[in-house]
Amino acid sequence: MMCCKECLDLLYDYLEGNLDPQIHSSLTEHLQDCPPCVAFINTYKSTTRICRETLKNAEMPEVVQIKLREFLKSAKRTV
Amino acid sequence: MRTMSFTEPKESKEIEESLVRELQAGNADAFEKIAELYQKKIYALSFNLTRNTMDAQDVTQDVLLTLFRKINTFQGKSAFSSWVYRITLNATYMKLRSRKKELTVSIEELLPSFNGGGFQQEKIQDWSENTESLMFTNETREIIQKAVDQLPEKEKVVFLLRDVEGLSTEKVGEILDLTVPAVKSRLHRARLFLRKKLSNFFEEYSREEKKK
Structure with a gap:
């Protein structure tokens, strides 16, 4: 049976769907019996998602938009 | 536009x-x-x-x-x-x-501890269910931003391009002049690093919630 360390070493390729079918199925088998690994994988996936959702919102403040518009206008005149 | x-x-x-x-x-x-x-x-x-x-x-x-x-x-x-x-x-x-600082973090520090047979020794809390309600609080956003800020630069840029911007692994490799395996390895380390940092926060939160 696959151990936790082997399971977590394969985590990246597992989530990308890059594992050989045989290895994939022994990993799935391990997960059926191992709540700590399931918790680890769930929180790993969740981490990616919540970080993306938070940082995706790095919007340009209105004041910066105005400054950039002015900058572009003057840059355009000189180019 | x-x-x-x-x-x-x-x-x-x-x-x-x-x-x-x-x-x-x-x-x-x-x-x-x-x-x-x-x-x-x-x-x-x-x-x-x-x-x-x-x-x-x-x-x-x-x-x-x-x-x-x-x-x-x-x-x-x-x-x-x-x-x-x-x-x-x-x-x-x-x-x-x-203000650039180069930090390196070993992958062992980011993974759970294993016994001699390679099985996990500590109890891992699954806080993934709790994130929905917490996602939009200012405190959570600050914690997430701080965790990303603490990422070593090499891992941070890969994480931002691949996971936040949503570029393909190949494209990130092209931009940073890295091989695809190198991009994957840095991305994995970044995610492990962030998971560890966020775990501290969400586990604490779950404990507090249970007390209530």
Whole structure:
């Protein structure tokens, strides 16, 4: 049976769907019996998602938009 | 006007290529259009790296000017957007140089502890269910931003381009001049690092909730 360390070493390729079918199925088998690994994988996936959702919102403040518009206008005149 | 996604297919690529040709021919209107298409992306990436509005604004202006001034050095060997990203990263790193710190974290510190047989020894809390309700609180956002800020630079830039911007692994490799396995390995370390940092926060939160 696959151990936790082997399971977590394969985590990246597992989530990308890059594992050989045989290895994939022994990993799935391990997960059926191992709540700590399931918790680890769930929180790993969740981490990616919540970080993306938070940082995706790095919007340009209105004041910066105005400054950039002015900058572009003057840059355009000189180019 | 909508912002061009760097990952969009054919149609956008053709628009982009024709704008680049016009810009190379000295058309100032093309400069404005390119600026409109890319400025928000440039700003967001720079802001996520510097976490400073003024720095990100300076970088955006520098990058736009560089795009215009150096457009004739763009040879089309890589995608135009990859070139824009590289210029953005260079300009951002110039800003960060004074406060840049290189940290390295071993992967063992980011994984659970295993016994001799390779099985986990500690109890891992699954806090993934709790994130929905917490996602939009200011405290959670701050914790997430702080965790990303603490990432070593090499891992941070890969994480921002791949997971936040949503670029393909291959494209990130092209921008950073890294092999695909190197991109994957840095991304994995970044995710493990962030998971560890966020675990401290969410586990504490779950404990507090249980007490109530």
